[in-house]
Amino acid sequence: MTIMRDLQPLQTVPAPRQSPACPHAERLSLVVPMFDEAGNVQQLVTRVQAAMLESPWPWQLILVDDGSGDGTGDLIRDAVAGCPDRVRAVILRRNFGQTAAMQAGIDVAEGSIIVTMDGDQQNDPQDIVRMVRRLMDEDLDLLVGWRQARQDNLWFRKLPSWCANRLIGAVTGVRLHDYGCSLKVFRADVVRQVRLYGEMHRFIPTWLATVTAPARIREEPVSHLPRVHGKSKYGLARTFKVLLDLLSMYFFARYRAMPGHFFGRIGLVCGFAGALVLAWLAWRKLMFSEPIANRPLLMLGVLVAVIGVQFICTGIVTEMLARTYYESSGRRTYLVGQVLGNGFDAGEGGL
Structure with a gap:
């Protein structure tokens, strides 16, 4: 502007x-x-x-x-x-x-x-x-x-x-x-x-x-x-x-101060859902010898698991960016309203 x-x-x-x-x-x-x-x-x-x-x-x-x-x-x-x-x-x-x-x-x-x-x-x-x-x-x-x-x-x-x-x-x-x-x-x-x-x-x-x-x-x-x-x-x-x-x-x-929590939650939900689907398919394959290679559910499970990993990685990257931002700019994640008291008794002469 x-x-x-x-x-x-x-x-x-x-x-x-x-x-x-x-x-x-x-x-x-x-x-x-x-x-x-x-x-x-x-x-x-x-x-x-x-x-x-x-x-x-x-x-x-x-x-x-x-x-x-x-x-x-x-x-x-x-x-x-x-x-x-x-x-x-x-x-x-x-x-x-x-x-x-x-x-x-x-x-x-x-x-x-x-x-x-x-x-x-x-x-x-x-x-x-x-x-x-x-x-x-x-x-x-x-x-x-x-x-x-x-x-x-x-x-x-x-x-x-x-x-x-x-x-x-x-x-x-x-x-x-x-x-x-x-x-x-x-x-x-x-x-x-x-x-x-x-x-x-x-x-x-x-x-x-x-x-x-x-x-x-x-x-x-x-x-x-x-x-x-x-x-x-x-x-x-x-x-x-x-x-x-x-x-x-x-x-x-x-x-704003913890973006990894936002992306991490989405990643954990997706990753857990994908792992659950793949585990169920693996159980069906091992226990009942069912063919799973051509099942759409396999592709869905892999896709959701990969999306979960991507969201978790995005969360880690955004956490690093947030820390870099706050540390390099000198900004704080809080604002002080008042600070009261001296902290040390005047008779102690400080430290």
């Missing part, structure tokens, strides 16, 4: 560390990816500015143009020129997709709290301050919007969403009512522990559950408004992408 550097607002500086003892020291970054939303840019900026008048925290609005072809990028530049102290722009060179655009906005965000929302004005900015306040009051890492009275009246949008929410919850163990709502509030230091690819923006709660406790992830009822301008970018075609990304996400969430 490439970000144009010809706009002054795109120059980023490291965000200062905020003191958790002072909630008013927090700063908010609102990230809004947009693709062909020319009719919504100005109204969105106006509505966000009006809603954030209630914010006791400093805030910034980051508009990401995901390679739009309808003039959205020019309108975003105008918004930056009209309010350079509040609005920033990220202009992508082409359309990379909502997930990549969201990650681009997160990468340049300076706030200690990051809020994401859609650019179609169906998320209500009036919900933001309430959600941020709850995140801070309850010391959460992620607060997910739960759309009430959804304005998507078409069954072919509601039905896939309903099925996807329950499938994701069943597979991942992180049960929420509305994974598809883009209105989410994060702790910046937590969301930056993961990278978003493909269509993974809908799996953000599950990805964050790999670096924080699921108890620190909650949902909040929010408004859902009808679309006024532009066309929806969602359809049935996305269902297949969700299924593929769900499989990838399940693998990385459960077996």
